[in-house]
Amino acid sequence: MTTPAPDPRLVPTPTFGVSKGNADYDLTPSPSPGRGAVEFDFPGVEVGTAEYTEGPTGATVVHVPAGARTSIDDRGGAIGIVGRYEYNHAICLAGGSVYGLGAAAGVSAELLGREQNQVDWQHLRTVSGAIIYDFSARDNAISPDAALGRAALEWARPGEFPVGRCGAGIAASAGKVDYGRAEFTGQGAAFRQVGRAKVLVATVTNPVGVIVDRDGRVVRGNYDPDTGQRSHPVADFAAAFDAEESPRIQRGNTTLTVVVTNVAMADRELSQFGKQVHSSMHRAIQPFHSSLDGDTLFALTTDEVDVASATGEAELSCVGLGAIASEVAWDAVLSSVA
Incomplete structure (x- = not known):
């Protein structure tokens, strides 16, 4: 049985020009629950979202109070x-x-307050952040700031990850061969436990490419309102080259991903684990890692569980975990556009 194609969610064509920003509004952070939440069983991990409805634009915080070693793969x-x-x-x-990077500063400030402003080495709390370009889906310059980042952390809770058009993904879109063909996406999440190993993947999908399901069907992006069909960008690119023209591709894209596991890994293993998962996501997002995308993946481990392969080689276990996490990542991408 073939699943019906999802209804189109076209993004308004941007006008770009003089517009209103944060200083022109009396902005108050609002909760950003999305269309639902993915449940996850990962003690020590909390997730919070907040938005400025006037944008709309938002922030998403993955909080690990005890801290986690991190590897970053930016492609x-x-x-x-x-x-x-x-x-x-x-x-x-x-x-x-770039104006949304201040949200991370708000998270950092809130964590400082929770440490009662103690600034000796053991009380320092570190925060990394990344942003998507979401101005093409709205007609203003409102940006997440420190107040919004602080609110997202204040609303962080364990066990549930809001998905859909919420948090950092509230104005995300995909398939920007032409702005008139772009469709809203959002943020997605998926969780899986295999034995004692836990994997939580969250992603904000805002690519120039389209979202592809496991049947190879384009399910979001590059929607032609005249034909009512979605197409793979390769068809548009090939037609342009056949006509000896430059392909039409719009700027302002990025997919952000966070992978959290409890499996202990050496630094090199964690780095390769992140790269393996990030590389796998090209199956769900095509094209991926383009010069017009800011694709970034944060791989975190809480180092709570030692998992050895049948041969006793931890590296082999990390490869296997990476394969599992890669499928979880595809699930997360698809949940962002459901």
């Missing part, structure tokens, strides 16, 4: 990132392009 050609710490207590994802 897009237009990265927007702050922190880059190898050990983090929180990861902040936000809209607003």
Whole structure:
């Protein structure tokens, strides 16, 4: 039985020009629950979302109070990132392009307050963050700021990850061969436990490419309102080259991903684990890692569980975990556009 194609969610064509920003509004952070939540069983991990409805734009915070070793894999050609710490207590994802990086500062300030402003070494709390460009889906310059990042952390709770058009993904979109063909996406999440190993993947999908399901069907992006069909960008690119023209591709894209596991890994293993999962996501997002995307993945481990392969080689176990996490990542991408 073939699943019906999802209804179109076209993004308004941007006008770009003089517009209103944060200073023109009396902004108050609002909760950002999305269309539902993915449940996860991962003690020590909390998730919070907040939004400015006037944008709309938002922030998503993955909080690990005890801290987690981190490896960052940034492959897009237009990265927007702050922190880059190898050990983090929180990861902040936000809209607003480069102007949204301030949301991470709000998370950091809130964590400082929770430590009663103690600034000796053992009380320092580190936060890394990254942003998507979401201005093409709205007609203003409102950006996530420190107040919004702080609110997202304040609303962080264990066990549930809001999905859909919420948090950092509230104005995310995909399939920007032409702005008139782009469709809203959002943020997605998926969780899986295999034995004692836990994997939580969250992603904000805002690519120039389209979203592809496991049957190879384009389910979001590059929707032609005249034909009522979605198509793979390769068809558009090939037609342009056949006509000896430059392909039409719009700027302002990025997919952000956070992978959290409890499996202990050496630094090199964690790095390769992150790269393996990030590489796998090209199956769900096509094209991926383009010069017009700022694709970034944060891989975190809480180092709570030792998992050895049948041969006793931890590296082999990490490869297997990476394969499992790669499927969880595909589930997370698809949940962002459901």
